[in-house]
Amino acid sequence: MFDGDRMSEELRTLKVDVTRLLSTAGEEMFESSKDRAEALADQIKAVLAELGETVSDEEQLQGLIAERPMTSLASAFALGVVVGFMLRRH
Numbered sequence: 298m299f300d301g302d303r304m305s306e307e308l309r310t311l312k313v314d315v316t317r318l319l320s321t322a323g324e325e326m327f328e329s330s331k332d333r334a335e336a337l338a339d340q341i342k343a344v345l346a347e348l349g350e351t352v353s354d355e356e357q358l359q360g361l362i363a364e365r366p367m368t369s370l371a372s373a374f375a376l377g378v379v380v381g382f383m384l385r386r387h
Contacts, residue, residue, distance in 0.1 A: 338383070 362369045 334386070341379070341383070
């Protein structure tokens with residue numbers, strides 16, 4: 298009536314199938330998040346390069362900071378936080 302050996306074999310097969318599915322899903326999620334992180338890093342590099350070109354003139358930078366000291370301080374802090382998070386993850 299109840300075949301324990303057959304049930305054990307089916308459970309082993311199910312375990313192997315579930316393990317294979319979870320492994321594949323985990324690898325796909327890792328690759329997807331890695332691609333998104335690389336795209337975000339590329340965007341940040343582009344923005345920083347553009348920012349570097351914009352404020353390359355030292356007098357212009359001093360003028361911007363003198364006109365808006367609190368905004369400059371907040372921007373520098375935010376940039377430091379973003380760079381800190383990026384460095385911590387790599």
